[in-house]
Amino acid sequence: MSISGPVLCVVGARPNFMKMAPILRAMAAHVPPLPVRLVHTGQHYDKGMSERFFEDLHLPRPDINLEVGPGTHAIQTAEIMRNFEPVVDAHKPSCVAVVGDVNSTLACALVAVKKNVPVVHIEAGLRSYDRTMPEEINRILTDQISDRLYITERTAGDNLAREGIPSSRVCFAGNVMIDSVFLGRKNARSAKETLQSNNVNPVVLSHPLGYGVVTLHRPSNVDHPEILRALLRVLGEVATKLPLVLALHPRTRSNIDSFCLSDLVDTARMVLLPPLGYLEMLGLMAGATVVLTDSGGLQEETTALGVPCLTLRENTERPITVEQGTNILVGRDRSVIVGAIQEILAGRGKRGRVPEFWDGHAAERITADLYQWLKQK
Structure with missing residues (x-):
């Protein structure tokens, strides 16, 4: 069974770029490749810095740029939702993939779930238990409406279980941020x-x-x-x-x-x-x-x-x-x-050790699982 439509991959702020770059590479390298459309919400409005991050991470140019720009949390979230809805209507995606915990993450997930489009949350289950942080609210709500949740550490799965999310929706794949670190060290200035x-x-x-x-x-x-x-x-x-x-x-x-x-x-x-x-x-x-x-x-x-x-x-x-x-x-x-x-x-000084699955191959595991999951939809 083929995948019905493209995966809409969403980025909005600089941390998203580091996490999405290895995923896009893994989706392109998968056999068969996963169809992808990259959406940049424009939440991070320093265009010069955004350009540098795209170059450093070898990210392709976005297929769609919503150009939302700055604003309060409410205004920014609302503008992203307003601009993202017609993108979902036009592209009829198989799923919407969001990363991390910024306003773009929650806004695009809300649009997708209300249109019955599956939501995939990469870097799910992380909790500070400090609800004064806007990111904590974004994390909690995005996880609750996501259909497939990829976690970076096993304790994130425990957090999701306490919040009533069944383990069948969760996949421990590792940390895609570390994929970028391992690759980037070879070319770091x-x-x-x-x-x-x-x-x-x-x-x-x-x-x-x-x-x-x-x-x-x-x-x-x-x-x-x-x-x-x-x-x-x-x-x-x-x-x-x-x-x-x-x-x-x-x-x-x-x-x-x-x-x-x-x-x-x-x-x-x-x-x-x-x-x-x-x-x-x-x-x-x-x-x-x-x-x-x-x-x-x-x-x-x-x-x-x-x-x-x-x-x-x-x-x-x-x-x-x-x-x-x-x-x-x-x-x-x-x-x-x-x-x-x-x-x-x-x-x-504390040296510690590199945690499980922080090995530079998290994006490959996510892509392999996502492909099989989408085929069954």
Whole structure:
């Protein structure tokens, strides 16, 4: 039995690109190939950065771009739904495949399920149990309306079971983000090249302990002046021991200026970089002594790279990175952060191990299962 229509694969924000790229390659390489249409919602509206990510990941140009752009969560979700509905009507897909937990994920899944089109959720079942995070709401609701759910770790299956989702709808396939990491490392730009091209102080390049990488973008960390001020003070203290490279979200950099916190950035020891491409960021992380972040994806990438990671959050939807990987939850506690840095600089940093099925072949397993599942529809 042949597949009735194309798989509509949805991307909207940069983390989606890293997850969808290996899936598209696996679908094209499958025998027979799966028919695919790539839909870019335009949720991430920095066109220059989107272009760089498509090039770095060898993603094909989107077949459809909804060009939604910025907005509040409600406006953005509504606009994606409004623009995506005619795409579903026109292409009559066999299923809609969504990844991760951004607004595009939930919006396109809602359109599909209300039109009786099967929904496939890749990276399902992850939970932080913090409903103040918009991503947590997106994850929970998308999983509830999905027909086929691919999980990155076994505990995600336990989460889904507790929420009443039968195991027959769930497939443990591994982590497609790690597929991109393994492939990208072969072409990653060296940290030295990235830092030199940005005219970074030579002291950072030659420091005997190396350097740390910092990313911050969660609203809970960067949208409140007193919290951002406290974090920058802690980072300044860390920087007296280890130079820090801050690859910050544009909104974070804007908030530093608008909150009048620029004086807390010690430019002799703390380097502010412009937004980086995927291969630049991958090389920078791979060469780092430690990564301090509030990003979910970087928790996974550092575990795959074997680089110690300090997560500046009180919880994580990726507990396997703590249980098996290199990640430590440090919150915003100064003493915990500084203590963890001292341990790392003393050579006692957490190395962990790469979890099950984080082996670079998750997309192949997803594609093989999806093909058989669609044939039976």
